Amino acid sequence: MQVFLTPLYLAQMEVLRNKVRFFLISLLIALITLLVLFIAALAEGLGGGNREYISKLDADLLVYKADSDLLIAASRLPRSVMNQVRRVTGVRAVGPIAVSNGAIDNPLETPDADPLRVALLGVEAGLPGAPPIISGSPFSTNRAPEAVVERRVIQRLGIKVGDRISIRTNQGSGDETFELLVVGLSDGEQYGLQPVVFLPVLTWDRVRSKTGPNSPLNLNLIAVQLENPKDLAAMKALIPTQVKDVEMAGIREAYEALPGYKEQQSTLDTQRFFTLIIGVLVIGGFFQIQALQKVPQVGMLKAIGAANWMVAVAAIAQIILVTVIGVLLGGGATLLLATTLPPGIPIVFTGQAAVAAIVSLLFIGPIGGAISIRYAARIEPLKALGMSS
Amino acid sequence: MNEGIALSTESLVKSYELDGQKFNAVNGISLAVTAGEFVGLVGPSGSGKTTLLAMLSALLTPTTGKVIIDGSNLSDMSDKQRVEFRRKRVGFTFQANNLIPYLTALENVELMLRLNGELNAAGRARSRDLLARLGLSDRLHNLPSQMSGGQQQRVAIARALIHNPAVVLADEPTASLDTERAHQVVETFAQLIHEHKRAGVIVTHDLRMITYTDRVIQMRDGDVARIYTSREEIKELAASGPG
Numbered sequence: 159m160q161v162f163l164t165p166l167y168l169a170q171m172e173v174l175r176n177k178v179r180f181f182l183i184s185l186l187i188a189l190i191t192l193l194v195l196f197i198a199a200l201a202e203g204l205g206g207g208n209r210e211y212i213s214k215l216d217a218d219l220l221v222y223k224a225d226s227d228l229l230i231a232a233s234r235l236p237r238s239v240m241n242q243v244r245r246v247t248g249v250r251a252v253g254p255i256a257v258s259n260g261a262i263d264n265p266l267e268t269p270d271a272d273p274l275r276v277a278l279l280g281v282e283a284g285l286p287g288a289p290p291i292i293s294g295s296p297f298s299t300n301r302a303p304e305a306v307v308e309r310r311v312i313q314r315l316g317i318k319v320g321d322r323i324s325i326r327t328n329q330g331s332g333d334e335t336f337e338l339l340v341v342g343l344s345d346g347e348q349y350g351l352q353p354v355v356f357l358p359v360l361t362w363d364r365v366r367s368k369t370g371p372n373s374p375l376n377l378n379l380i381a382v383q384l385e386n387p388k389d390l391a392a393m394k395a396l397i398p399t400q401v402k403d404v405e406m407a408g409i410r411e412a413y414e415a416l417p418g419y420k421e422q423q424s425t426l427d428t429q430r431f432f433t434l435i436i437g438v439l440v441i442g443g444f445f446q447i448q449a450l451q452k453v454p455q456v457g458m459l460k461a462i463g464a465a466n467w468m469v470a471v472a473a474i475a476q477i478i479l480v481t482v483i484g485v486l487l488g489g490g491a492t493l494l495l496a497t498t499l500p501p502g503i504p505i506v507f508t509g510q511a512a513v514a515a516i517v518s519l520l521f522i523g524p525i526g527g528a529i530s531i532r533y534a535a536r537i538e539p540l541k542a543l544g545m546s547s
Numbered sequence: 548m549n550e551g552i553a554l555s556t557e558s559l560v561k562s563y564e565l566d567g568q569k570f571n572a573v574n575g576i577s578l579a580v581t582a583g584e585f586v587g588l589v590g591p592s593g594s595g596k597t598t599l600l601a602m603l604s605a606l607l608t609p610t611t612g613k614v615i616i617d618g619s620n621l622s623d624m625s626d627k628q629r630v631e632f633r634r635k636r637v638g639f640t641f642q643a644n645n646l647i648p649y650l651t652a653l654e655n656v657e658l659m660l661r662l663n664g665e666l667n668a669a670g671r672a673r674s675r676d677l678l679a680r681l682g683l684s685d686r687l688h689n690l691p692s693q694m695s696g697g698q699q700q701r702v703a704i705a706r707a708l709i710h711n712p713a714v715v716l717a718d719e720p721t722a723s724l725d726t727e728r729a730h731q732v733v734e735t736f737a738q739l740i741h742e743h744k745r746a747g748v749i750v751t752h753d754l755r756m757i758t759y760t761d762r763v764i765q766m767r768d769g770d771v772a773r774i775y776t777s778r779e780e781i782k783e784l785a786a787s788g789p790g
Contacts, residue, residue: 161661543644
């Protein structure tokens with residue numbers, strides 16, 4: 159047993175007696191960890207901010223206007239399409255989704271407060287597309303001057319059920335303000351990185367930005383719940399055969415088609431990948447330099463009878479130790495920094511993303527150090543000690 | 548095997564090729580060293596003494612011939628067996644880079660026992676005693692960087708002996724020491740070889756150091772040029788200068 163523990167003893171003693179040197183490399187790994195975790199959190203935050211409402215929809219399929227290329231803004235559907243979709247066999251329920259933008263005016267009732275820009279979503283209470291209410295009640299009617307606001311509006315403005323908000327939108331000839339009563343609060347439902355105010359669909363039609371006075375009410379999407387969600391593929395093909403001029407998408411397909419979503423995610427994934435590559439190179443470089451400096455020492459160890467596996471295990475143990483300390487330090491620093499960030503910054507730490515980032519970081523040490531481990535294991539004692547002819 | 552012989556070679560040859568021409572760095576050397584005997588290997592650079600030492604220590608495989616230590620023929624062993632044999636049956640000191648820089652004197656000596664899975668309370672006590680015997684009782688917990696070259700060599704000697712090897716080999720152990728320390732180191736080495744009844748071989752350029760050996764093998768061009776066995780001959784050779 160002692161023989162097998164000897165490489166670990168050597169690795170541990172070298173780290174303990176060279177604390178500063180090894181702490182510095184751990185610090186570098188900690189900084190890389192911080193960067194990787196923040197990029198992962200940023201990817202999650204930006205992605206989540208874009209797709210949150212769509213990804214949480216209580217629907218199986220979304221109906222778009224044909225040839226809209228799954229672009230929500232380009233999809234305009236008359237309300238009558240809702241009835242046509244509802245009549246398709248296998249459809250349990252349908253709900254309207256209409257999208258516009260506005261601002262909550264003077265939200266903090268202070269003279270110099272900036273308006274809070276929000277997405278205005280027109281939905282019908284109790285139908286697919288409407289958010290789950292965590293406090294208060296749904297809209298009383300489809301025309302009521304009421305609003306349901308989501309978590310970020312609550313966080314930013316401290317709004318409660320029963321408060322009144324002023325929504326300002328452009329009505330073609332100029333901006334107009336609409337007073338709405340907040341009747342309910344919903345959990346996080348961001349859309350297009352903006353906080354969301356939900357309105358009854360006919361109220362939404364009155365409040366939404368318009369290019370002219372006679373612009374007709376068009377929905378952007380119709381949310382479809384199926385009798386049997388397992389029939390998704392079949393229903394996706396069936397509905398356009400029974401309803402004219404529409405195209406369909408599943409939920410994932412819908413949010414991946416959001417403008418810039420895929421590009422944004424692939425940019426952040428590339429950043430994350432290159433940060434990990436930099437980590438591999440930094441760790442590899444450090445341990446390779448160390449291996450070069452230790453050639454005579456390793457040669458002597460082998461000459462007195464240390465087997466190749468002992469030298470390799472000592473090197474691996476050291477790399478793992480330094481990497482784990484670095485990742486722990488980096489994780490701690492990230493946690494600390496995350497608590498100090500203001501809520502407006504789109505950074506979201508999720509367990510799954512953090513675990514994936516940490517696991518990949520724990521791999522970069524051994525990957526980076528692999529060349530130095532191989533190098534150390536191949537050192538010839540005679541050459542290393544200058545005894546070769 | 549003759550009684551008392553700890554190390555022997557039979558017609559040992561090590562050949563290399565240089566510019567397409569074959570030459571023998573060691574050319575058919577046969578020798579025997581008994582337990583408790585301290586042998587000096589001397590000769591000019593390129594005479595083959597370091598190559599011979601490398602073969603004696605199982606670090607280099609002979610082209611032909613045999614190295615027998617403690618009754619085991621090294622030529623019959625696999626690489627793995629030779630590593631294990633070095634760990635258990637050979638003690639080594641080198642010209643430089645003898646010690647692990649991040650281990651103290653005591654830990655460096657104990658390392659040999661750890662590698663063999665023999666570090667226990669008795670082993671620890673033996674390590675301390677041996678270092679004390681070498682005048683290093685106040686340096687047990689010093690790192691190599693906190694010790695002089697002579698002290699480091701003495702720690703290396705302790706490490707070479709602590710696991711009771713059959714043979715103890717030293718490659719130019721005094722090369723980086725001043726004359727006074729060099730004499731101290733080799734004298735102590737010789738005493739311990741005799742006391743512990745090990746077969747000792749020292750390779751040195753410095754002929755003054757062979758004063759402490761029992762026999763001197765002088766090499767030239769891979770062959771044994773002359774063997775000095777009597778004290779008078781050895782003293783005369785030693786007096787001929789630093790080498």
